[in-house]
Amino acid sequence: MAGQHLPVTRLEGVSREQFMQHLYPQRKPLVLEGIDLGPCTSKWTVDYLSQVGGKKEVKIHVAAVAQMDFIMLMTTCMLQKELYLLTSWSRGQLKRSIKNSLFQSHYHEQHIKDISSYGHQRALVERVMDNLLIQVTGKKRVVLFSPRDAQYLYLKGTKSEVLNIDNPDLAKYPLFSKARRYECSLEAGDVLFIPALWFHNVISEEFGVGVNIFWKHLPSECYDKTDTYGNKDPTAASRAAQILDRALKTLAELPEEYRDFYARRMVLHIQDKAYSKNSE
Structure with missing residues (x-):
């Protein structure tokens, strides 16, 4: 196991002014509860997604271990881009709800990129843009590491070579035990703020849909103009x-x-x- 374990702070009823003036500048992960996300939390069921998506074939990428299993859909046959287009009304309302609740003039890039089945686990990665992970349906466990602990994470590009963060091979990755681990659980309606450069690992505990909203913390000219998901270095x-x-x-x-x-x-x-x- 990694060294120090710390819970991610959870707050309910945070106003836009509180978030922007006091919480956002701290550059720490934060779970926000009680934000009105519109009808998507009840509307985006498996039946609904199957209905709007139809019976379209999908490409499935499967690895031998859960940590590398990038199956985006298990129980519905649709393309992600079809879901993105066909749920436009709900997505628009979700985006407006988040913007009205937390932001004023910031511009956000919104992507449905997290439709996952039980056991799906993403690699430990970082992004150069700030991110709101909105858990619309289902449950997730998220583990985060501070960018100040990067020297313990055995990085290769933006990803850690340590795949099994719950039971790491400390003979191979001995420094990983020094990294401070922050952890939280997300249920439908929870919103996790992930500051830029924070490493995060997301584990699905049941079928669910999540939405990521990325935005630029630095001036626009600091970023690669072709970088949509915050993957490229400034x-x-x-x-x-x-x-x-x-x-x-x-x-x-x-x-x-x-x-x-x-x-x-x-x-x-x-x-x-x-x-x-x-x-x-």
């Missing part, structure tokens, strides 16, 4: 990574002893100059 971070790659290639011209020494000096320089002085 442009400045991408440029910095390219510069670092070039620096490492330059160091490769030196003998191994010198290369090792100056690479370590570079790491120390980054730690001294780039890391936040407020790091926990």
